[in-house]
Amino acid sequence: MRNTALFSMRNLRLGILSAGALVFLAPYIWMISTAAKSREEIFSSSLTLLPQHWALWENLAKAFTRVPMGQLLLNGLIVCGLIFFFQVVIAIPCAYAMAKLKFRAAQTMMTLVMLGLLIPIHATALPIYVALNKAGMLNSYFALSAPFFISVFGIFLFLQFFRAMPDDLISAARLDGMSELAIVNRVIVPNAWPAVTAFAIFSVVAHWNDLFWPLIVITGTERATPPLGLLFFRAAEAGDDYGALMAATLIITLPLVAAFLLAQRRFIEGITLTGLKG
Amino acid sequence: MREIAVSGPLPADQTTARQAAIRAARREERVAWQLAAPAIVLIIVLILLPTLAVFVFSLTNYELGYDDFQFVGLDNYIELFGDRTFLISLKNTAVYTAIVTPFSVFIGLGVALLIESETRGRAFFRTVYFLPVASLLVAMATVFQYLLHPTIGPVNAMLSMLGIAGPNWLGSSSTVLISLAIIGIWQSVGFNMVLFLAGLTAIPRELYAAAEVDGAKGSWERFRLVTWPMLGPTTLFVTTISVINAVKVFETVKTLTEGGPNKSSEVLLWTIYQEGFVYLRVGYASAMTVIFLAFLIVLMLVQYRVLDRRVHYT
């Protein structure tokens, strides 16, 4: 009795999970399927997943020729790289000072950080845009990345992480003759990899996917990031060639999804860590 | 400090120690400042000053392209509350948030509970539900546009097989917010799920054993007695994050509807974007931004208050 009840409970659970999974995967399945279909087939609005005539290469070719897809991906990489580099280089020493050094401004800094956590880019976008405009620096990698060089969230995350590091380790480093900067470079950073990876995932996911800010500061495809490039592509295609459009979304979604699938443990841990700390 | 209060001349060695202490403290302070300086400067330049500037702009009639502007006091705010578009925008944002938040929180919780209690395929399901978080939202919104296409979209094709005439999901003012909300839910469930999973693993196993010994037999009773109360802080946190993210909805609106049809998907950030960066009415858009910021701050304050008062399990 109990066994069969248990068995059916499990099956019910599995059933619900599987049905949900199918719903969650449906967009991806249709994206791939549609990217492989020809225009005519798409407009026949049949519900078949497998295309009758494979048009994947044509669609991919369209996606690559109508927008500089390589450039878009490269731009995304450069912008995310710049942002992450500066965020880490600026946040780690600051977090170390706040966590491990006696420092009269530490309390004020903490208030600043908590305040900063409340304020998203959407709130500061207008004045920063005005300033970049006045300086004639719109439409550049600098405009895309500079507003994010400071990550108060990064400071907060590293601060939590460093606080948990033993003070003895830093005392030992001082006795061994390291300067404070050397301690940061040779002791703190090499031991902060879990926090750095978690933050890297958080930062890259956020900025690779961001549309709001690139939309504001970028006007051409030359410096466009992937999401913005996709918008341009849609505009160029009048949004009707769904095959090519899906091929383009496939290309643009793939890098991050592939990275996620390859390192999903890290990814989920990273997001959980950063999510809970946020 | 203390030594100074002592009357009479100080012994020579006492001053050495004190001086060394002061020097070391100063050195540490100086190094700390040096290490924190770049961060401090950038926080001021990129966060504090712009926030302050938004407040100041909101009191002016500044428009980009015109160099002179006047202070107009609270005129922008007064205008805002007579602005039909802004009021619609507020209402739509509220409706969108009211749909997305409960669904994404409870589906996230449900999936987390199912995955936690299921031993088979745990990693697989976790990956599948989390996939949308790692996917480019603009791209996936485009996919949804195709899925929800009134004539060639698979969703309506399936509905018609069931004999239902599917609506014009993104094209009709009665369904557009719901369609956007569905995408919003789809996108955020995975994030909430992993936070709940983390919360669930943090619950000590002994509590379940204790609940069982105390006579909580069914899984519902165990949930009510242990899981739900222990997840209190996580739930509150997930809810706050979900509300904030819903209020910040922008990508899908920009990609799919641009506020239409007939302003029925006009949301706060879209309105701010239009006013500020398309019409370049910086002063007016700043006033909207101030309202937006006020919302976020109130939300966070509410969370802190509730955390202080109610959730005392940690």
Add this chain to the structure above:
Amino acid sequence: MSAFALRNISKSYGTNSILNDVSIEAEAGEFIALVGPSGCGKSTLLRIAAGLDHGDAGSIWMGDREITAEHPADRNVAMVFQSYALYPHLTAEQNIAVPLAMRNLSTLQRMPFLGRFMAGRSTTQAAIKQQVLATATSLKIDHLLDRKPGQMSGGQRQRVALARALVRQPGVFLMDEPLSNLDANLRVHTRAEIVDLHRRTGVPTIYVTHDQSEALSMADRVAVMMGGRVLQFAPPAEIYDNPRHIEVAKFVGSPRINIINATTSDDGAVFFGGKAVVNGVTGPVGTLVQLGIRPERIKLKPHGAKGIAATVSRLEFLGSEVLVTTEVDGVEDGLVVKAAPVDVVHLSAGAPVTLVIDKDACLVFGQDGLRVPLRAPAKVSVDA
């Protein structure tokens, strides 16, 4: 002139005094233990000695060189931390090499990649490698050199930490409870090893511990600290047999010393159980005093013998000895007696016994906790 000295060190945080005029010195080759309950200031004192912390007053000397104001790294001190504080990302070899690399390689030479092209780097590095290997061999950890701390046991980590301290040939060794993270067996074993290492190197050592038996068994001299003061600084036997303060008497020795409240009578005699157990206490008649008697200095006699009547309340068998807790009239907590197992085979809880106190062993403390001087050597004039 001592090899290493802390003179008149005081430190306070606000009105909270952490150290109060503390002086400790180590002669060449001497092993000093700083012992006291947690919060007594011993670790702070050690950090001040290392230069990681600074006092408000006092001076620190390495031989005739004052190092009060010097950087930790310039003091030529080595420290072994309770948590070992090994760099988790470096191998044992790299860990041990850090102090040498910091001292002997310039900043440019230490740079990753770039450093490789700096003149003289390879010769210095070869020398460092040699020294590290020699030190590691002497501590029998040469087989662990390419492991990281996470791949080592607690005892192995502890040795690597010792090696890192040793390799720099310091003027003084500072050890902050280096054994407290080891399990009991290993701790006793490592105690002997550290003492042995100290003998071989002859480097003066200041060793902080909260474990009085560790302090007594390892050190040449022990400083007992309480509430930021050194109550007594003397060789172990002196500390044990001749404590200058009741707190020292109570802290040192296991089981704890028996304390009895009493008053002085004529001629400075102190009566207990109807007998004068001490004579010659200075001060007026009727002074309240506390008598301290070590458990092993009380003898158990059969009921009815001459002595103090008592009742056994508990027996604790410890192997080589038995602790007998007895109830005695006028002593609130009773008296604990350490006896040989053969002497108690016939005893059980509730049995009446007689206690005989060894009068030479009675320590008299005043109300202020200080030892009360006796007028004459405590000669027994009244028969027990």
